[in-house]
Amino acid sequence: MSSQIDHLLDETRKFPPSEDFVAQSISSPELYERAAADREAFWGEQSRELLHWHKPFTRVLDWSAPPFAKWFDDGELNVAYNCLDRHVEAGNGDRVALHWEGEPGDSRTITYAELTDEVKRVANVLTDLGIGHGDRVAIYLPMIPEAIASMLAVARLGAIHSVVFGGFSADSLRARIDDAGAKVVITADGGYRKGRVSALKPAVDQALGDRGDGEQQTVEHVLVVRRGGNEVDWVEGRDVWWHDAVPAASAEHVAEAFPSENPLYILYTSGTTGKPKGILHTSGGYLTQAAYSHKYVFDLHPETDVFWCTADIGWVTGHSYVAYGPLANGATQVLYEGTPDAPHPGRWWEIIEKYKVSIFYTAPTAIRSFMKIGRAVPQKFDLSSLRLLGSVGEPINPEAWMWYREVIGGNKAPIVDTWWQTETGAIMVSALPGVTSTKPGSAQVPLPGISIDVVDEQGAEVGNGNGGLLVITEPWPSMLRGIWGDPERYKETYWEKFEDQGYYFAGDGARLDDDGDLWLLGRVDDVMNVSGHRLSTAEIESSLVAHEATAEAAVVGAADETTGQAVVAFVIIKESYLAAHDPAGLAQLLRLWVGEQIGAIARPRDVYIVGELPKTRSGKIMRRLLRDVAEGREVGDTTTLADTAVMSIISAQVK
Numbered sequence: 109m110s111s112q113i114d115h116l117l118d119e120t121r122k123f124p125p126s127e128d129f130v131a132q133s134i135s136s137p138e139l140y141e142r143a144a145a146d147r148e149a150f151w152g153e154q155s156r157e158l159l160h161w162h163k164p165f166t167r168v169l170d171w172s173a174p175p176f177a178k179w180f181d182d183g184e185l186n187v188a189y190n191c192l193d194r195h196v197e198a199g200n201g202d203r204v205a206l207h208w209e210g211e212p213g214d215s216r217t218i219t220y221a222e223l224t225d226e227v228k229r230v231a232n233v234l235t236d237l238g239i240g241h242g243d244r245v246a247i248y249l250p251m252i253p254e255a256i257a258s259m260l261a262v263a264r265l266g267a268i269h270s271v272v273f274g275g276f277s278a279d280s281l282r283a284r285i286d287d288a289g290a291k292v293v294i295t296a297d298g299g300y301r302k303g304r305v306s307a308l309k310p311a312v313d314q315a316l317g318d319r320g321d322g323e324q325q326t327v328e329h330v331l332v333v334r335r336g337g338n339e340v341d342w343v344e345g346r347d348v349w350w351h352d353a354v355p356a357a358s359a360e361h362v363a364e365a366f367p368s369e370n371p372l373y374i375l376y377t378s379g380t381t382g383k384p385k386g387i388l389h390t391s392g393g394y395l396t397q398a399a400y401s402h403k404y405v406f407d408l409h410p411e412t413d414v415f416w417c418t419a420d421i422g423w424v425t426g427h428s429y430v431a432y433g434p435l436a437n438g439a440t441q442v443l444y445e446g447t448p449d450a451p452h453p454g455r456w457w458e459i460i461e462k463y464k465v466s467i468f469y470t471a472p473t474a475i476r477s478f479m480k481i482g483r484a485v486p487q488k489f490d491l492s493s494l495r496l497l498g499s500v501g502e503p504i505n506p507e508a509w510m511w512y513r514e515v516i517g518g519n520k521a522p523i524v525d526t527w528w529q530t531e532t533g534a535i536m537v538s539a540l541p542g543v544t545s546t547k548p549g550s551a552q553v554p555l556p557g558i559s560i561d562v563v564d565e566q567g568a569e570v571g572n573g574n575g576g577l578l579v580i581t582e583p584w585p586s587m588l589r590g591i592w593g594d595p596e597r598y599k600e601t602y603w604e605k606f607e608d609q610g611y612y613f614a615g616d617g618a619r620l621d622d623d624g625d626l627w628l629l630g631r632v633d634d635v636m637n638v639s640g641h642r643l644s645t646a647e648i649e650s651s652l653v654a655h656e657a658t659a660e661a662a663v664v665g666a667a668d669e670t671t672g673q674a675v676v677a678f679v680i681i682k683e684s685y686l687a688a689h690d691p692a693g694l695a696q697l698l699r700l701w702v703g704e705q706i707g708a709i710a711r712p713r714d715v716y717i718v719g720e721l722p723k724t725r726s727g728k729i730m731r732r733l734l735r736d737v738a739e740g741r742e743v744g745d746t747t748t749l750a751d752t753a754v755m756s757i758i759s760a761q762v763k
């Protein structure tokens with residue numbers, strides 16, 4: 109790791125924005141000045157400018173009971189109205205909201221007027237299914253227009269959605285449905301992935317099936333979109349076809365105003381313990397910063413730009429930069445159902461050419477896998493429409509950054525590397541194109557209105573040229589309002605570490621270079637980042653030990669050329685299991701087991717069956733040493749181990 113950091117800090121290339129870009133850019137240095145002069149007034153101004161408030165707010169921030177913030181809290185708005193109706197009322201109903209592209213090549217173009225109509229119908233259907241203000245709705249859908257319509261319909265009713273990534277297993281879905289107490293699940297029969305229909309409804313059926321623990325489950329209805337055309341089981345009275353209910357519903361629906369702090373959604377993310385955290389976001393502040401960041405970071409010209417964020421709606425990036433930010437700003441965007449390489453490795457570039465995408469936002473892991481295939485593939489397509497590129501999810505190494513700039517951006521499109529988290533709700537750190545000279549590998553500077561610092565373990569500023577922990581020093585509009593049902597965990601996880609200073613602890617290591625630009629150095633806790641997705645070591649360990657063969661397990665994130673980090677597991681097998689079973693194929697069995705338990709993204713790259721795990725005298729597993737083994741390095745300092753011989757035994761077993 110440290111050699112990698114040194115290498116990063118040797119990076120001195122800088123790319124100032126071109127004159128042409130500056131001339132048309134909506135940002136200017138004045139934005140920073142206004143925010144610095146009066147932060148709260150700045151956010152108040154932004155919110156009034158970007159959103160329609162049914163009842164205007166008179167207070168910007170109430171921080172009288174930290175860490176529980178209230179933004180714009182005496183104002184009232186409707187999130188869906190802001191994303192839909194007001195654009196139609198302003199005469200932009202014919203503007204394309206979604207250019208949707210199915211994986212097999214089918215496509216649909218949906219205008220703002222059409223999407224508004226659809227959302228009103230879905231809102232009426234959900235009302236009929238018993239959903240009202242404050243109820244929870246789980247959404248387990250592929251990347252189809254109905255996914256966006258579902259989120260907005262839930263928001264329109266003042267209800268709360270919990271989108272669960274379609275790649276998650278029935279068990280993961282069940283845990284999220286239970287934790288939120290969802291009343292309705294919206295799903296599909298299946299969706300297209302890698303050239304085949306991948307079924308979704310069976311996982312919902314399984315999640316809602318008898319759990320054998322006598323617990324009442326909360327779901328009353330399942331609304332099912334037909335997409336894959338695959339056969340599905342049907343529960344009469346519980347299941348409703350979308351294509352029966354939605355077209356038959358009325359397209360009249362008046363958006364009611366809700367208080368600014370009305371909960372909007374829960375999104376589960378991995379923490380340092382096994383149980384995922386239900387991150388809670390509310391309405392007015394969240395939508396303000398989603399719209400603001402989308403507008404300025406992406407230099408959005410809604411009349412002419414075509415925006416494409418490749419994230420799935422199951423992740424926060426899909427919430428803020430597929431659903432809420434772009435729609436609040438009246439943008440035209442691309443929504444793609446499938447994988448980047450189906451049916452051919454140039455699929456993404458073909459889509460950019462087809463829709464003349466001008467702003468493209470994706471993750472470093474995708475860029476690295478395209479680099480591996482080679483530039484000949486993208487070079488077959490006309491990518492000249494691209495004028496701005498974005499990156500999110502993990503640090504982007506300078507090599508990948510340069511490749512992205514040259515091969516995809518034609519050496520002209522600025523790249524914005526955006527740092528943020530599920531918890532922050534929206535982008536916090538990024539260059540402003542048209543203002544900032546960009547630097548390969550650095551996420552650079554906090555957005556106007558955002559206060560970030562790098563501090564040491566005691567909370568003291570480290571200053572330029574030094575590394576430490578990234579903190580957010582002032583509340584921000586789209587900050588999480590808590591962890592669903594667990595206020596204590598919220599305080600402990602994010603606020604306890606720097607309680608005296610009142611800083612939010614992000615869990616990331618960072619460094620400030622001599623210019624004061626930020627370099628993100630990865631998580632400092634037991635959270636891994638695999639292809640830009642957060643996974644917790646504890647969650648995968650508990651899944652491994654849930655298998656009858658496993659006595660003990662330790663999981664580490666090991667550096668991986670394509671995925672950033674990869675899951676590597678070290679497992680001790682029970683004597684009793686070995687006595688009765690053939691150990692051949694056991695590693696593969698456990699890999700698949702984790703995939704079934706959590707989802708394919710959590711499946712370990714390697715499972716090593718070992719006899720012992722390295723532990724300190726107090727019994728803590730020393731993952732640092734296992735990481736050395738997993739990354740094929742000389743094993744580090746073992747002096748604090750209870751048994752110092754253990755590492756040589758493990759190294760031998762792994763070879």
Ligand code: 6R9
Nearest residue numbers: 500501502503525526527528529530628642
């Ligand atoms: C938006 C999103 C958050 C974690 C975060 C950090 C890493 C995200 C990054 C980045 C370096 C960037 N991360 N963006 N690291 N540079 N531009 O990814 O949310 O899934 O909650 O992950 O991802 O470690 O703490 P989430």
